[in-house]
Amino acid sequence: MRTVYVNGEYLPENEAKISIFDRGFLMADGVYEVTSVLDGKLIDFDGHAARLERSLGELDMASPVTAEELLAIHRELVARNGIDEGMVYLQITRGAPGDRDFVFPDPEETPSSIVLFTQDKPGLADNPVAKKGIRIISIDDIRWGRRDIKTVQLLYPSMGKMMARKAGADDAWMVEDGFVTEGTSNNAYIVKGNRIITRGLSNDILHGITRAAVLRFAREAQMEVEERNFTIEEAREADEAFVTSASTFVMPVVEIDGTPLGGGVPGRVAPRLREIYLEESRKAAI
Missing domain, CATH: 3.30.470.10 (Aminotransferase class 4, branched-chain amino acid transferase, N-terminal domain)
Structure with a gap:
């Protein structure tokens, strides 16, 4: 107990x-x-x-x-x-x-x-799901306007995860005015070439702690980072995609709304960022 x-x-x-x-x-x-x-x-x-x-x-x-x-x-x-x-x-x-x-x-x-x-959570760092990636669907973002405050108002994110489950997927990305805001409990990214694209910070998304660390590590590894809005259509045409959160670290996304990314397997950027994040975070842990 x-x-x-x-x-x-x-x-x-x-x-x-x-x-x-x-x-x-x-x-x-x-x-x-x-x-x-x-x-x-x-x-x-x-x-x-x-x-x-x-x-x-x-x-x-x-x-x-x-x-x-x-x-x-x-x-x-x-x-x-x-x-x-x-x-x-x-x-x-x-x-x-x-x-x-x-x-x-x-x-x-x-x-x-x-x-x-x-x-x-034994095996948190060596989660086998990270080796095969997750599948997501897109849903409308109908939450209140202050998503930058980490409140306990989590009903709609929970509903989003259930929508994904019913659709045979693992999670959902929320879309507002045509652009992806974030995942139900994570920040969302796409990759084009060596360029990582993710929505910029505002009241529209949670200012992820893992997000900040991962983007810092990406820049230190000479990866290009572009903070801008992107559509779900652009995401489906990306080379790869991933999400970040405190509980999943860096998790590859291999399918969006039924469209496979990179042949339906994790690409090279997300797994490398996960490796770097875990290595550096362990060094700095207290």
Whole structure:
């Protein structure tokens, strides 16, 4: 049984409780982060902590812990649960004011709630799916306009994954005004020659921590990076494609809406970036 963290306490998971009046439960009024663990160490923790601070600031929500305390909690949970490869999930909500109300509660009277738990994922780095790639479909992007804030409003991304499953695919890319925004839980890329193309940062997409690292490594490896919008039609004509996220690192895409890319097998760019990312991230893990 896992040990989890809830509002200052380390508890067995079956003893963890949050109020039914918590605004995260009632209104999805909360933010989250997922930090990967490799070799018992945290990957890109500083980036996740910085994005968490930004998300909280955009929602005018207070953090119940300092950055130093947050790191200590992550490490303690990894140690207590014996995680070698896996993830640490963190969620902060606006708390439980005592009754349901659309108006934000006074943060002095209603402190934010914080929950963390681990997920054990042996073989995370050597995921066999990365060797064969994934198939995606395209769906309309009908989410709210602030996708740059990592909120717990994940119903439509979940629906998107179910649409993909029903279509016999693995995941979905969302399309708005004719252009790909991002995947249901990842950033999206296409490759033409030695040029990596991905949508630029804005309120339209999540500012991926893995995205930032992968693009940095790509430039250091003398790969050309172009941050611009691209259509799903352009994606189907690309040499290859891939997605990035904290839980999948770099994952090749071998089919889009039934159209195979590169003969239906991973190309050379995505596997190489995955290799570089894992190597460099392990060196910098804390």
